[in-house]
Amino acid sequence: GNSVTQMEGPVTLSEEAFLTINCTYTATGYPSLFWYVQYPGEGLQLLLKATKADDKGSNKGFEATYRKETTSFHLEKGSVQVSDSAVYFCALATNDYKLSFGAGTTVTVRA
Amino acid sequence: GAGVSQSPSNKVTEKGKDVELRCDPISGHTALYWYRQRLGQGLEFLIYFQGNSAPDKSGLPSDRFSAERTGESVSTLTIQRTQQEDSAVYLCASRAGPNYGYTFGSGTRLTVV
Numbered sequence: 033g034n035s036v037t038q039m040e041g042p043v044t045l046s047e048e049a050f051l052t053i054n055c056t057y058t059a060t061g062y063p064s065l066f067w068y069v070q071y072p073g074e075g076l077q078l079l080l081k082a083t084k085a086d087d088k089g090s091n092k093g094f095e096a097t098y099r100k101e102t103t104s105f106h107l108e109k110g111s112v113q114v115s116d117s118a119v120y121f122c123a124l125a126t127n128d129y130k131l132s133f134g135a136g137t138t139v140t141v142r143a
Numbered sequence: 144g145a146g147v148s149q150s151p152s153n154k155v156t157e158k159g160k161d162v163e164l165r166c167d168p169i170s171g172h173t174a175l176y177w178y179r180q181r182l183g184q185g186l187e188f189l190i191y192f193q194g195n196s197a198p199d200k201s202g203l204p205s206d207r208f209s210a211e212r213t214g215e216s217v218s219t220l221t222i223q224r225t226q227q228e229d230s231a232v233y234l235c236a237s238r239a240g241p242n243y244g245y246t247f248g249s250g251t252r253l254t255v256v
Contacts, residue, residue, distance in 0.1 A: 036185075068247075075249035076186075076234060121185065129174065129193070131236075131245060135185040 034059045038122045038134035045112055045141050053107040053137045055096075055122035063124040065089075065098050065105040066131070070119045079107075079120070112141045145169075147248035149235050155254045156225055164220040164251045166235030175218050176245070177210055178234045186234065192218060225255045 039054040057063065067079040067089070080089030085100035096107045105122060122134040148167040156162050168175050177189040188202040192212040203209070207225075212218040222229055232250040 066244075076236075076247040078244050078246075081244065123186075129191060129241065130188050130199075131176070131178075131186070132188070133178075133186040 034063065034124060034126060034130070034132040036122050036124055036132050036134040038120075039137050040135070042138040042140060045139070047113060047141055047143055048111045049141075051107075051109045051112045051116070051139065053120055053122070053139070055105045055107065055134060057103050057105065057122075057124050059103075059124055059126055059132075061126045063126045065096070066123040066125070067094070067096055067105070067107050068121040068123055068133075070121070070136075072118070076121070112139075114141045114143050117141045147235055147237050147246050149233075149248035149251050151251055152249065153252045153254075155256060158227060158255055159224055161221065161223045162225055162253065164222075164233050164253070166218045166220070166237075166248060168216070168218070168235070168237030169239075169246055171215070172237035172239050172246075173215055174238045174240070175212055176236045177218070177220050178236065180232045180234060180250070182231070189220070189233075222253075225253075227255045229253060230255045 035058045064083045066081045068076050069079045070076050080091040082089040082098035088097045094109045119136045119138050121136045123131050125131050150165045173194045175192045178186040180186050190210045191199040207223045210220045232252050234250045236245045236247045238245045
């Protein structure tokens with residue numbers, strides 16, 4: 033079956049630090065990969081996505097590259113801000129339409 | 144509307160009572176999903192509706208859980224005889240089709256006391 037494993041948190045960083053959240057997956061077929069973000073008190077929002085191997089998704093300074101050879105989709109940001117404090121979820125969807133989510137990684141950025 | 148709307152946003156119920164959660168998807172979105180997010184955990188798939196096809200109920204945790212959707216409109220998730228372990232945020236999402244992204248609602252926070 034499909035599964036997503038992401039880096040356990042919580043992660044605490046200082047402003048302007050580099051952020052990486054590891055995500056690896058197991059899937060049959062060719063999944064689409066996503067990062068979702070949940071800011072405090074808000075609903076889940078799509079942050080970025082990639083639909084095929086070697087695609088790079090990017091948004092709000094975040095990037096993730098679909099690596100088929102390592103079955104990974106690690107999320108990176110070069111310089112985080114306090115406003116990036118949130119829970120980040122890695123997810124995948126295959127042709128059978130279900131989203132499979134990782135457990136989420138809580139990120140706290142301190143000023 | 145502009146987004147996926149869920150109601151109520153918060154629900155506190157006594158153990159053993161039935162609850163009904165509502166989801167209004169984005170107009171024109173044929174696919175609708177229900178997920179559950181327990182405190183400190185990832186999202187669990189519950190059920191999926193696609194147009195007039197039979198729903199995929201494979202994620203429903205017990206026969207106390209059921210969901211309906213009329214056509215491509217509103218969906219209701221019903222939990223009968225609620226238990227404390229049902230306490231979670233219930234999220235609804237919709238999308239226009241396989242090549243489109245998912246849009247999530249803000250969720251219903253259910254607390255069973």
